[in-house]
């Protein structure tokens with residue numbers, strides 16, 4: 001049976017969903033060891049693993065890529081796993097690349113499917129899938145939203161092992177402070193209904209019609225990153241990897257293609273409805289309902305203007 005290590009991603013005292021996604025998939029492939037750096041108190045959330053290896057040290061209390069890479073490297077060197085799963089996230093990408101170099105293990109990034117012997121990666125924002133054959137030990141970085149997180153949650157009783165931290169003196173990267181995103185007029189993470197605008201809305205003059213629809217549905221407007229980059233809406237409305245994670249009861253995606261960085265922020269919405277003129281847009285892989293209508297026809301119809 002394969003020995004799979006899952007590098008636990010955590011932030012502000014919570015294990016991130018990507019960890020549970022990876023643990024669920026890893027359980028299908030072999031025996032799961034969770035590698036928990038700098039947060040031993042979170043071990044109780046990792047009942048889905050057979051074993052948990054904890055490394056703790058004051059330098060690991062906050063994410064520091066250099067210190068985390070050294071620690072993960074020490075754990076992997078001692079255990080010789082067949083595969084190491086890391087989130088393809090801002091934190092995980094630092095670890096995956098460093099580990100690949102230090103352990104001389106190939107890295108397969110942007111993974112959306114893993115089986116014994118092959119990994120499928122999603123490239124160019126979902127426009128292309130690449131299947132890689134893997135033999136021998138490797139590092140795989142997994143895109144958020146690829147696997148169900150619930151499959152990795154369980155209340156089992158894994159063996160918990162402590163491992164001494166490697167020498168973390170003289171780090172060249174120092175944690176200074178956590179800069180929280182600025183507060184906004186509306187907290188989109190607390191909304192039950194979000195009407196989300198993507199680049200398909202074409203220009204700033206069309207934002208008010210989306211706002212009007214959101215108000216009619218009793219919700220708020222959110223958006224993809226290009227809308228913020230163009231300054232049509234503020235940063236506090238951005239959903240995704242470099243924006244906010246939302247879990248509304250309804251997420252209505254209008255003219256959003258469904259790039260992995262966007263999906264990461266909204267995949268857990270209870271009901272996702274997408275409108276996109278391109279029937280091959282990746283958003284339809286995540287939407288519970290979808291239509292290929294033109295959003296400029298759909299919005300007036302939903303707002304009762306037709």
Ligand SMILES: Cc1cc2nc3c(=O)[nH]c(=O)nc-3n(C[C@H](O)[C@H](O)[C@H](O)COP(=O)(O)OP(=O)(O)OC[C@H]3O[C@@H](n4cnc5c(N)ncnc54)[C@H](O)[C@@H]3O)c2cc1C
Pocket residue numbers: 125197198199200201223224225226227238239240241242243244254255256257258259260261262265275276277278281293294295296
């Ligand atoms: C490190 C990094 C972090 C990132 N973080 C984020 C993030 O937090 N959030 C985020 O959203 N993105 C993020 N991105 C950007 C992301 O990769 C995509 O570029 C972005 O999500 C695309 O936004 P979009 O879907 O609105 O635009 P596009 O990809 O251009 O899609 C527009 C869609 O609108 C459709 N459309 C056009 N006209 C109509 C119409 N009339 N009716 C209906 N549909 C129409 C098109 O078919 C198309 O699918 C990040 C990228 C990187 C590299």
